[in-house]
Amino acid sequence: MSNWHQQQSKDPYLKMRDAKGYRSRASFKLEQVLNKNKFIKNGNRIIELGSSPGGWSQVLAKVNSKGINIACDLLLMPPVNGVNFIQGDFLDSEIQATIKAIIHPELADTIISDMAPNLSGDVSVDQYRAIAMWEMVLEFAEQILNPGGNLLIKVFQGVGFDDFLKAMRSKFQSVKSLKPDASKKSSREVYLLGTNFKV
Ligand SMILES: C[S@@+](CC[C@H](N)C(=O)[O-])C[C@H]1O[C@@H](n2cnc3c(N)ncnc32)[C@H](O)[C@@H]1O
Structure with missing residues (x-):
């Protein structure tokens, strides 16, 4: 068995994913973040970027069943x-304008x-592309978030991380760095949660 197959067979989240009917093990990262950080109220208007x-x-549809959920991805996503x-x-x-038009x-x-x-x-190269993406998300958040709104964003530790954390801190009253258990220890990914958008 290859290393990759061995790691996959040991991953408890893959079994749980199948048992819960989730489309990706990433669902557990969001579930774990939401279990510890109650920043979503059922009935909210939520925009999800990179959804496929x-x-x-699937998690959003449960926790925000009475609200509006808008998801966007480059790739097609089954409904x-x-x-x-x-x-x-x-x-x-144009895609950003389309998202804005839906909740306008x-x-x-x-x-x-x-x-x-x-x-x-x-x-x-990947890190610089990622930084450009985070900055674009933060800029979009500034245009479309309610005062008091929240931003949860996946970022990668390394070049640009500290500067982005500082930029988040200037826009939100509280910013936390989260590493949910389902996020692989070997991955540089962490999630920044900014709450209480300052305007
Ligand atoms: C890690 S996956 C998201 C997994 C998803 N959260 C889930 O639970 O199934 C990252 C996604 O970001 C999307 N993505 C990357 N760049 C994008 C862009 N510029 N615009 C929209 N989506 C993008 C990719 O197509 C990919 O589907």
């Missing part, structure tokens, strides 16, 4: 009941982003 194949969307999906590149201003004239309560750029094989 739909693991987080999730209760989630309004837009296929397209979030970095494209209201603002969003929460943005969650699990986006990561496609890997090029060059770690520093």
